[in-house]
Amino acid sequence: MLKQRNLLFALFLMTCLGALGQQMPVHFSVHQKQVNPGEVDVVFTAKIDNGWHVYSTGLPADGPTSATLHTEKAEGAEPMGKLVARGKELNVQDNIFGMKLRYFEKSVTFIQKYKITGKTYKIKGYLEYGACNEEMCMPPSTVEFNYKGNGPADAPETTEKEADTKEETALTNADSTKSEQATALSLSDSTQNTGSETTVASASELWKPVIKELETFNKNQGGESKSLIYIFLMGIVGGLLALLTPCVWPIIPMTVSFFLKRAKDDKKKGVRDAITYGISIVIIYMALAFLITAIFGPQKLNDLATNAPFNIFFFLLLVVFAFSFFGWFELRLPSSWGNAIDNKASSTTGLLSIFLMAFTLSLVSFSCTAPVIGLLLVQAATSGDWAAPTVGMFGFALALALPFSLFALFPTWLKQAPKSGSWMNMIKVVLGFIELAFALKFLSVADLAYGWHILDRETFLALWIVIFGLLGLYLIGKLKFPHDDPTQHAMPVPSIMLGLVVLAFTIYMIPGLWGAPCKAVSAFAPPMYTQDFNLQDNSVHAQYTDYDEGMQAAARAGKPVMIDFTGFGCVNCRKMEGAVWSDPQVASKLTKDYVLISLYVDDKTPLKSPIEVKNSDGTTRTLRTVGDKWSYLEQMKFGYLAQPFHVTVDNQGKPLSGSFTYKEDIPGYLKFLDKGLENYKK
Known part of the structure; x- marks a missing residue:
């Protein structure tokens, strides 16, 4: 009996560790290294899980989150040069951002040098970095450091001086932290009743965790x-x-x-x-x-x-x-x-x-x-x-x-x-056309990854139109291969009927060259954003970018909410918007049936003052920006920490249809939205 309990406990522990590993795919350690009496290095070493990558330093402002060092306090020391990255840096062209993205896989080391200017020194700050895989991105994450030590014996006495940053108003006691946290992360209870017929939920209710409810929905899918x-x-x-x-x-x-x-x-x-x-x-x-x-x-x-x-x-x-x-x-x-x-x-x-x-x-x-x-x-x-x-x-x-x-x-x-007879050879040729069409799907994945632009959506559809057009002509007897039976002059009736169906499918794809959704092939064709010539504009923009404000508006309008945890530098978020949100049916539901709230986890707008909060694992975290606030909401309320992450909720902030992560699946996304509407009406 005891062995069984130990085994169950071990399995439970492994499951928990596996879940934590999925949530935190990058594992940082930090230490200071005294190079000489007048110089010290702060060294950040990362081990990166398979399939994930961490972005390098100095990426353009309109790209993903670069690795950046922020110095909050420097007494008796000052930074020397820029943050340096060491490791095997990869350069990949990205057609979403139109730039070369530089990142590291497996491992990377970031080093910031400090010059010691006093007899003693104190340095405090944090490293901010971004991490993604092929399906999702983590919100901008931080690794904090706080070190002190002795400088050269002949250096002047150290004077207290705070670094010139907006984050220098760090909180000094736990009571003020809790007070400011409540003020910044929730609305005042006075907004609970706005005078309208619909009651607006209190802020504490809107921020209440719903992790178990969400897990139940996802398991039932x-x-x-x-x-x-x-x-x-x-x-x-x-x-x-x-x-x-x-x-x-x-x-x-x-x-x-x-x-x-x-x-x-x-x-x-x-x-x-x-x-x-x-x-x-x-x-x-x-x-x-x-x-x-x-x-x-x-x-x-x-x-x-x-x-x-x-x-x-x-x-x-x-x-x-x-x-x-x-x-x-x-x-x-x-x-x-x-x-x-x-x-x-x-x-x-x-x-x-x-x-x-x-x-x-x-x-x-x-x-x-x-x-x-x-x-x-x-x-x-x-x-x-x-x-x-x-x-x-x-x-x-x-x-x-x-x-x-x-x-x-x-x-x-x-x-x-x-x-x-000859009908078996016909089956082989038909399979050959199907194999050729499917081959383009796999070339499209590589084309998107490397940004070659050799197989954008209209090019892909043009090739499929040619392939299935030739297949249709073959089935009705207008195209022959050398090994076909030369004595066969008339095609069987089933072959002709199938050929007409294939030719109809070919004609169906032609409007896609001008931007028609062509839902029957949307799972195979490249995303809509790769199409240069598109007569249809189905772009979707969120009505609100503030959670509390959007939830209040949805309650007054009597509509459910679709929360989109996204990021300015999230590649896969743009892919979802271009490939799924551009669909006319999806766009109609998001704009007419839902109140859409987009929360950018990399929004650098500073909060009025930093807020120290506790994570679910008991560790503390300092929220400095609006993006930090939304990433904390995603983790604390929904138990998730990556983008894109979509969840439908009612006017009390409770889930309606589970969650949806990166997947260019229009039918699946419509089912996800329809389920939310169905449960909301109940």
Whole structure:
């Protein structure tokens, strides 16, 4: 019993530590280093979690938060030069800010030198820095320092002198801190009733933490399971398509007949062998998925969705697969591999022989199944869920193996199954066009990351219009490939009907060249802000940038509130605004159905006086700017500390539909807003 309790406690502790690690992806330590009697260094050393980066010093004012040192007190000392950064600095062009962003990954060290001018010295201040990953940004964070020591023996006596900063009015006692905190962070209770019919909630109620309520909403959304179900269904579709290719379909009747003839006197044994054969196929492809997950690891698979080099590799891989389906060349494994496995299967008996026969199928059908498997694994690996490759491959293998078992159970179905023919080559070509279209999606991710501007939204749509237009012409018989059947003059009716649907989809995308939302492809196309020529202006601007003021206005108007925790230097916030808020439906709901409050966590407007507050972990923090105030609100009330962070609340500040972080998912965002409106009306 005691061991069980210890185990539960350890799991609980690991969970808490994991949550803290996610909230604080940058871990700073600070110390002073006496270089010589007349000089001292303040050294800030950071360890940065995988996937995150910390911005360097001296970025332009209209960019992300630069690493900046603020000296609040310097008695007997004065700063020497600027803050110096040491580490492997990366330079990446960002098309949102139109500048090169310099930042550090893994680790960085910042050093500020001070010249000692007195016999003793006191230095106090803080380092401000910004940190982001591919999906979110932390609010500007601080690392404080307060050091004293002895200077040269022949230096003059130290005189007390405060640094020329607006933060020098640091609080001196706890009572005044609590008083000023209450004044600055909340409204006076006298504003509780404004004389209107709607009662405005008190300030203390508006700032009340709702972390547990928000967690309950987010748990009930069930997004992860839906994602895995989607990957599984995608695997089923991929398996069915691979089944209909020339490498697999003709093998089915031969294999089933072999099992049934091998057990003439025992029909049940033939059925058992065919079912075992199907199970072996599932095991083989599942093993492939497990191998990929083991090689890359869960963390790497989660990073693939936004990793530019990997996306370039995926783009090239899918292009190669597409060309192989077009018949320009054939992907083949060495024939000796298949022969060796086949000979081994013939010389053995029992379950091992059946498993080796299934393995032979996997090798022989490689030229047809590899492109489908490649597309499936790429999509699964970049879904952000480490279990997705295994789930997707299970769906693929199940669909591929099921016909072998079904035809063994019902042999008469074999006579009704369609014969091999030119229709299977048509399926390969269609898959080639689909692979080529999906390849552009991965090139788009790399293009956005590096700021190349070679695949902006209109360029992407133009290429998709060409690809699907050619696919439509192929399906109705107006386009031919060299390996198509030359004797086939009329296309089958299903092919012509599918071709008309594809051509209609092509025409649907054309208005997107002028800024139409084209919601059916919004999940694949680059964000709207990358489009140079856009006739539609659906930009959304917040009505309020002050939490208390906006909440009062919403209560008087009888509307719910959408709080947008954002930042002037938040790259992903601009992406969300350009890709999601620009949608006409989203823009209409935000401007008409909600009161939109945008709170900028990097707003440098100073508060009337600094305020010392306590964090949830018991540590103290000094709020110096308006941005500090909003980041504290986000952490204290909602238990989150990154941007973008969107949450819908009622007029008492209670959540209505969970939270929404960076995801360019217009249907998901509309569902998020609709759920908030539905709960508000209740």
